[in-house]
Amino acid sequence: MAYNRSTAAMPMPMMTLEVTVVSGDGVRVPSGRPLCHGAYAVVHTASSSAPTRVDDDADCHGFPYWAEAVRVALPAGAPALDVEICRARGGGGVGGRAEPVAAARVPVEDFTVGPPGHLHCLSYRLFDSGCCGVRRRNGIVNITVKRLDGAPPAAVGKAAVPPAAGKKAVDAAGPSGSRVSCSGAAAVEGKPAAPAGAVMGYPLGC
Template sequence: MANARNRSLEVTIISGEDLRINGRPIKNNAFVTVKAESRCSPSSHESTKPDARGDSYPYWDEKLHVELPAGSPYVVVEAHRRSSSAGDKLVGMAWIPVSDFVGDYTPENHLHFLSYRLRDAKGLRNGIINISVRVVTSSHKGASSCSSPLPPPVLESRMPVDREKHGGTVTGVPVWFPNQWKS
């Protein structure tokens, strides 16, 4: 069997800002769940403990570990309020594109600090969630639960050499040097 890359996420739920239910600031027991959305496998989720301080600006600073199946387009972060009488109530959620922390030129073990606007069940703005995300990779034997994973994209750049054939057009990437404009 071919080697497949298994990715997991280390998501630290740092804090929330201005969390509300029905327009009123929440007073206690806010917690957060994180899960990776995938078309191919059931999503597992992890949750923080309820915030002990008890206000609409909760602070958790709690690390959660979530498996990231191949082809997962989003990670879903949901803020809830736990109530003994009414059960868990959704405060807000954010659908975070995996492309925000996977790919580009960032090393896989890079720590990303991110903030996202939460939306309530009606789609209205309802606070902000502050998180950090680190992609943790390991190799394992076996096939993935979805189709075989695609090889990593290869960065390719081309520059025309023949001026007459290509019209003399060259595409470049602008580079800015901090001391470039100082006199």
């Protein structure tokens, strides 16, 4: 049987995701002190990575806040994506020397329920980065994930933040263990409700 080279060379289909890294809770640097300045997050997949801005609060005391959406491409069959919290050193911002602080793995099955466009509000336990193989808990990261199936590859990278998503407007991701949907949390706090189809998420590793 002849080997079909053209079929073997076909690229794997990609899923485009819009990931909003909302905030971190109780994140500490390797010395044990709260993360206080230069905090930013990076969303990693097997084929792409995208960073958020650096939190402009000079003293966030372990609770950095971004509420920034980025777009990444996820290859078909990939089991998860990763969200990493870093600290920019030397005043160079995201492009400067980066110190990995903590990371969380987000399984694909947590945000593929429902059709494209559903907003999944999720919180995950963070674990220390680069700790000689020892997994130590290091706070929580709050995110939202939305599938943008069919979006052009050029869309991967920075994503526009909706005009209504001002400071703390997307805190509806909630703290770990809250088990509150985006719309429910927004209503309680008197904020604009999340788009229809918001899906509650449950943190892992609690």
